[in-house]
Amino acid sequence: MDNAVDRHVFYISDGTAITAEVLGHAVMSQFPVSINSITLPFVENESRxxxxxxxxxxxxxxxxxxxxxxxxxxxPEIRNIILQxxxxxxxxxxxLVARCRAN
Known part of the structure; x- marks a missing residue:
């Protein structure tokens, strides 16, 4: 595989970002691409x-x-900024939370 970065991947959380990082890595391991990972924990205010x-x-x-x-x-306010x-x-x-609540 070429060493060039095929995709930039962000793992973002208003907590530690460990969950986002672990699950994101699990998903990305399914694809034959090299990635540039950027983990951003504790995104807890609108400025950040x-x-x-x-x-x-x-x-x-x-x-x-x-x-x-x-x-x-x-x-929600932080999530909406990221979604933009x-x-x-x-x-x-x-x-997953929604599915658990439904059952």
């Missing part, structure tokens, strides 16, 4: 969330490829 959004958007502008964003963010980014955003926890 906007800086993260800007970082995601800058990578998209530089590469023309939407970064993948695996996130676990409970705070140019990244392909995937919430790794909420779908």
């Amino acid at each position: 969330a906007r800086a993260v959004k800007d970082q995601i958007d800058a990578i998209y502008q530089q590469t023309g490829v939407r970064p993948l964003v695996f996130y676990s963010i409970v705070i 980014s140019e990244g392909f955003c995937q919430d790794i926890v909420q779908a």
Whole structure:
């Protein structure tokens, strides 16, 4: 495999980001691409969330490829800022929580 970075992947959380990172790595291991991983824990305020959004958007502008964003963010205002980014955003926890609540 070539050493070039095929995808930038963000692991973002308003906590430690360990869950986002572990599950994101599990997903990415299914694909034959090299990745540049960026882990951003403790995104707990709007200022930090906007800086993260800007970082995601800058990578998209530089590469023309939407970064993948695996996130676990409970705070709605923070989550909404990240969702406005140019990244392909995937919430790794909420779908599971919703299914558990339904049962």
